[in-house]
Amino acid sequence: xxxxxxxxxxxxxxxxxxxxxxxxxxxxxxxxxxxxxxxxxxxxxxxxxxxxxxxxxxxxxxxxxxxxxxxxxxxxxxxxxxxxxxxxxxxxxxxxxxxxxxxxxxxxxxxxxxxxxxxxxxxxxxxxxxxxxxxxxxxxxxxxxxxxxxxxxxxxxxxxxxxxxxxxxxxxxxxxxxxxxxxxxxxxxxxxxxxxxxxxxxxxxxxxxxxxxxxxxxxxxxxxxxxxxxxxxxxxxxxxxxxxxxxxxxxx
Amino acid sequence: xxxxxxxxxxxxxxxxxxxxxxxxxxxxxxxxxxxxxxxxxxxxxxxxxxxxxxxxxxxxxxxxxxxxxxxxxxxxxxxxxxxxxxxxxxxxxxxxxxxxxxxxxxxxxxxxxxxxxxxxxxxxxxxxxxxxxxxxxxxxxxxxxxxxxxxxxxxxxxxxxxxxxxxxxxxxxxxxxxxxxxxxxxxxxxxxxxxxxxxxxxxxxxxxxxxxxxxxxxxxxxxxxxxxxxxxxxxxxxxxxxxxxxxxxxxxxxxxxxxxxxxxxxxxxxxxxxxxxxxxxxxxxxxxxxxxxxxxxxxxxxxxxxxxxxxxxxx
Numbered sequence: 001x002x003x004x005x006x007x008x009x010x011x012x013x014x015x016x017x018x019x020x021x022x023x024x025x026x027x028x029x030x031x032x033x034x035x036x037x038x039x040x041x042x043x044x045x046x047x048x049x050x051x052x053x054x055x056x057x058x059x060x061x062x063x064x065x066x067x068x069x070x071x072x073x074x075x076x077x078x079x080x081x082x083x084x085x086x087x088x089x090x091x092x093x094x095x096x097x098x099x100x101x102x103x104x105x106x107x108x109x110x111x112x113x114x115x116x117x118x119x120x121x122x123x124x125x126x127x128x129x130x131x132x133x134x135x136x137x138x139x140x141x142x143x144x145x146x147x148x149x150x151x152x153x154x155x156x157x158x159x160x161x162x163x164x165x166x167x168x169x170x171x172x173x174x175x176x177x178x179x180x181x182x183x184x185x186x187x188x189x190x191x192x193x194x195x196x197x198x199x200x201x202x203x204x205x206x207x208x209x210x211x212x213x214x215x216x217x218x219x220x221x222x223x224x225x226x227x228x229x230x231x232x233x234x235x236x237x238x239x240x241x242x243x244x245x246x247x248x249x250x251x252x
Numbered sequence: 253x254x255x256x257x258x259x260x261x262x263x264x265x266x267x268x269x270x271x272x273x274x275x276x277x278x279x280x281x282x283x284x285x286x287x288x289x290x291x292x293x294x295x296x297x298x299x300x301x302x303x304x305x306x307x308x309x310x311x312x313x314x315x316x317x318x319x320x321x322x323x324x325x326x327x328x329x330x331x332x333x334x335x336x337x338x339x340x341x342x343x344x345x346x347x348x349x350x351x352x353x354x355x356x357x358x359x360x361x362x363x364x365x366x367x368x369x370x371x372x373x374x375x376x377x378x379x380x381x382x383x384x385x386x387x388x389x390x391x392x393x394x395x396x397x398x399x400x401x402x403x404x405x406x407x408x409x410x411x412x413x414x415x416x417x418x419x420x421x422x423x424x425x426x427x428x429x430x431x432x433x434x435x436x437x438x439x440x441x442x443x444x445x446x447x448x449x450x451x452x453x454x455x456x457x458x459x460x461x462x463x464x465x466x467x468x469x470x471x472x473x474x475x476x477x478x479x480x481x482x483x484x485x486x487x488x489x490x491x492x493x494x495x496x497x498x499x500x501x502x503x504x505x506x507x508x509x510x511x512x513x514x515x516x517x518x519x520x521x522x523x524x525x526x527x528x529x530x531x532x533x534x535x536x537x538x539x540x541x542x543x544x545x546x547x548x549x550x551x552x553x554x555x556x557x558x559x560x561x562x563x564x565x566x567x
Contacts, residue, residue: 051455077457089455091448102445105438106457112466113438121438164456 003062004029004168004198005050010059012045012222019045020056021222027168027215032190032199034209037219038242043202046219047172050200051083052076064167077106082166084174088153090145096156097141100128103163131163135189151182158189168198175205187211210234218242259564264515267522271421275414287413293525294420295481300505300517301427302474307503308511309435310467311447312362315370316377317502320350320472322494324479326384329396329489333389339402339410343480350476351469353380358468362461365450374496385491395490402484410484420481424518427474432514434470443467508549510558519557 003026012020019042027033035043048054050061052073061069068076077083091099101124105111108124118124132138135155140148148156154174161169174190175183187208193199194212203209209216210230217227218239226236233239271294278287299321306312327346336342361372390396401410410416434440445453446460453460483489492498501524509520527545531538553560 053451053455072459073454074457074459077455083455085452085455089449089452091445091452093448094444098441102441102453103456105441111438111442111458111463114434114440115437117433117436118438118441119436124438160456 002029002065003027004064005200006060006062007050008060008062010046010049010061011057012042012049012054013057018222020049020059023059023219023222023224025217025224025227027198027200029167029198031214032194032201032212034201034203034213034216035219036203036206036209036216040221041219042222043219044172045222047083047170047200047202050170051081074106077164077166080165080167081170082161082164082168083170083172084157084161085172088150088157090153090156090160092146093144095141096137096143096145096148097125097128097132099145099156100131100159100163101125103131103160104128107164128159128163131159134162134192135159136185151178151185154178154182154186155189158186158193162193166197168200169193171199171201171203173203174201175203175208183208258562260558260561263561267515267518268425275417279414284413287417289525289529291413291417291420291485292482293521294417294424295478295485296502296505296525297518297521298420298424298427298481299475299478300502300509300521301424301431301514302471302478303502304506304509304511304513304517305431305434305474306468306471307506308513308516309431309440309447310443310464312464312468313366313370314373314468314471314499315496315503316357316373316375316499317471317475318496318498319353319377319380319494320475321479321482321498322380322384322489322491323350323353324476324481325483325489325493326390326396326479327476328402328480328483329398330390332398332400332402333396337400337403339404342402343477346476346480347473350472350479354469354472355465358465358472362464362468374499377494377499378496381491381494381496384494391490393491395488395492398483398487398489401487402480416484420485423477423481427477428514428518430474434467435514439463439466504546508546508556510556513555513558516556516558523557 005027007023007025010020010023023046035046037043045054049056052071056069060067063079063081068079091102104124104127129138129141132141135158137152137155137159140152145156158174175186178186183205190212201212213230215228216230216233218225218233220242225242226233226239274290275287278284303314303317306314324346327349328342331342331345357373357376361369361376364372385393410419435444442453442458442460442463446464450460482493505520505524506517508523509518510516527542528538531541549556555562
């Protein structure tokens with residue numbers, strides 16, 4: 001299968017700190033690729049560069065056959081690259097349904113329409129409702145987004161990513177701050193999504209990562225120290241030293 | 253959701269009807285001064301409605317909005333000074349000049365945010381103020397008297413106070429309707445989304461800059477129209493029309509009435525100007541009373557007058 005996303009020799013520095021160090025990853029269509037690593041390994045910086053929020057100092061990013069290294073965020077999103085945020089980033093004063101409808105609208109041509117009531121347009125509302133149904137938020141659609149719980153915010157994030165009909169999802173710690181029950185629900189949801197989408201998953205929850213990933217890349221100080229199937233990573237001595245061991249030590 | 257008979261809906265309908273009936277009251281023996289005061293209120297309410305489009309709905313904290321009152325006003329004043337009285341020339345020029353100014357300062361200042369955006373809009377407005385104050389041919393600092401109001405076809409006559417009042421009122425209602433359509437359209441959803449979380453809007457694929465710039469220009473044009481009306485109302489234009497304290501007054505009207513509510517600025521304009529009128533009759537230090545009052549609104553009634561009305565429920 002051809003690679004949907006190809007990252008070559010990516011580098012990003014912030015002053016003296018190397019956040020991304022000569023990083024290369026290739027993700028074929030349909031794969032769920034997890035990126036793990038200790039805090040400060042540059043995972044979020046990587047996602048920011050893939051989504052276009054940050055510009056890399058050097059290196060190339062190819063998506064669906066075209067070079068997107070210099071494309072701004074909206075253009076990447078239009079190509080089908082959707083990002084969810086680590087720190088939930090919603091339209092808190094708008095309703096849950098409005099949040100998702102905006103994500104639909106983003107991919108429904110330009111928005112220089114000044115007259116028709118947007119909240120009455122089925123071509124925006126129906127796909128939005130469908131996305132909410134997939135993440136189980138149908139009953140909450142009329143509440144302001146600020147009224148939802150943390151776990152529901154994550155579900156809403158996911159619904160918004162889905163509503164843009166992406167080819168690939170960039171998920172930045174979707175389990176962060178979720179209780180065990182909410183986490184399990186999120187894993188089940190991602191397992192469903194992975195059937196139709198290519199996903200890059202940055203996540204600290206190792207149980208979730210090993211349950212979902214087809215392939216895992218381990219970052220330390222911005223550099224790839226290992227990349228392979230979950231069982232290879234689990235048995236990789238360097239990874240155990242750098243990361244998994246430390247995790248086990250921390251979590252006892 | 254509130255029904256048709258909510259306290260807010262009743263207040264809005266009563267208010268709009270009362271404004272429409274004010275000239276009748278004046279004809280029946282009310283003070284003619286009321287007509288002059290409320291013409292002014294209506295014109296400034298229109299300016300506040302336009303500011304609310306960018307401030308309340310778009311989150312663009314412009315501190316130079318009165319500049320369009322000046323631009324619209326001076327378009328009328330300068331053309332009249334040159335002997336061109338036709339409203340069909342004056343008004344389009346007023347709108348086009350406002351649009352152009354908004355396009356240029358919007359293109360420059362909308363790249364910044366927060367306090368920088370406030371300072372830039374303020375700076376550009378003050379620049380326009382000093383430029384106009386330096387135009388010796390058009391009265392400079394002293395301003396310019398307009399000897400003949402904008403001319404339209406018969407039977408429209410802006411010098412007829414009642415007629416002029418109704419023209420202003422019709423234009424105010426039309427701008428409220430326009431803003432209401434805009435903020436609920438797809439374009440309006442983008443503007444509101446961008447107020448709420450601009451980074452996220454761009455991440456999901458909206459190039460928000462061009463939408464915000466368009467919104468900024470629409471607001472400028474609407475306020476420019478209010479400026480053309482104001483010049484006709486006072487038969488006089490001066491740089492003071494676009495001084496920064498004027499922009500402050502417009503912000504106060506929006507905040508007092510309720511940011512992000514389509515009719516809020518109308519409440520705000522009426523409240524501020526009627527208060528100013530009554531308080532200044534009591535003491536020349538009326539601002540000492542107005543200041544704390546504003547403080548109370550900001551501290552305890554964030555949604556302004558409109559926000560309070562929304563909270564009123566029938567027992």
